[in-house]
Structures are given as C-alpha cells and as structure tokens.
Amino acid sequence: xxxxxxxxxxxxxxxxxxIVCYCFPRHPSQKLKTMVYVIRKxxxxxxxxxxxxAWSEEKNQEVFxxxxxxxxxxxxxxxxxxxxxxxxxDTGFVFDLKTLGDLIKKEIIDKVDHKNLNLDxxxxxxxxxxxxxxxxxxxxILAPQITAYSKxxxxxxxxxxxxxxxxxxxxxx
Numbered sequence: 001x002x003x004x005x006x007x008x009x010x011x012x013x014x015x016x017x018x019i020v021c022y023c024f025p026r027h028p029s030q031k032l033k034t035m036v037y038v039i040r041k042x043x044x045x046x047x048x049x050x051x052x053x054a055w056s057e058e059k060n061q062e063v064f065x066x067x068x069x070x071x072x073x074x075x076x077x078x079x080x081x082x083x084x085x086x087x088x089x090d091t092g093f094v095f096d097l098k099t100l101g102d103l104i105k106k107e108i109i110d111k112v113d114h115k116n117l118n119l120d121x122x123x124x125x126x127x128x129x130x131x132x133x134x135x136x137x138x139x140x141i142l143a144p145q146i147t148a149y150s151k152x153x154x155x156x157x158x159x160x161x162x163x164x165x166x167x168x169x170x171x172x173x
Contacts, residue, residue: 043077
C-alpha cells in the first residue's frame, strides 16, 4: 500500500486576490505542528542625526537633508516584536507576552527612550543612527535573550516605525 499524503493549504487575501501562503504535505496520522506568531508593540521617543563623519557637511546635507540637522531631530518610535514558536502544552503560550514586554523594556526601551541615539546609547556608539542600523542592533540584543528564555520560541521579525510614512523590518538575515 502506498503512503497517502494530504496537502494542507492556507490562503491569505492580498489586494482582493487570494494567494497561497502555505502548502505542505503531511501524513494524516501525524500530529500537525502549529507555528504561531505572537506580537508585542512598545513605544519610545528618541532623537538622532543622520550624519556620516567621513563626509563633508555639504554632502551630509545633500544626502540626508533635514535629518542631518546639527541640532538633532526626534521621533515617536513604535517597535513591534514578533516571536514565533509552538504553543507550550502547559501554558498555551508561545512566549509569555508580559515577559516579552518586560524583556523589551529592560533590554531596549530603557536604553533608548528619551535619549539621543548618536550620543547616549552605548550599542550605537560609532554607528550611523539610521533606522536600518538601529533595528539590526535591537536584533543582536533581543534574539539571544528570547532564545535563552524559551526552548521553542525564536525572534521572527522586528518592525520599527519611525513616522507614519517610514518604517523598517528586519528578519535577522
């Protein structure tokens, strides 16, 4: 007798069309493992200046515009942290969201909130204070902390919103 495979398919709407999101074979007798994504949003305010010290003042103004202001500028940032894993059979949690919030606050928010990213934040020392660099530094801090706390959960994505028009996402790649 041959093995019968059943295909599980999940569809996700995108711009009024349907696209296939997941399609994977599994044996009917196997227990389906469930990947769940939990999300925590935190907020902080910070100032920074986009400025490359290897460039002239004119080139910095040309490339970064108002963001190269000598007197800094600030943002009300939103940091959205997504952790993925399988729910714990004892708690039903992928990762305790209160614990995740506490971890983000201790490791990130307390270090950047109401600070100048160029001057006051040790892990940004010597780095350009762009959102792209900032989010990669956040990843370096949070990923090992989340893995250390949980046997099954891992950091999946960080989303940093700088303005209502500008944001960055990072998957640790």
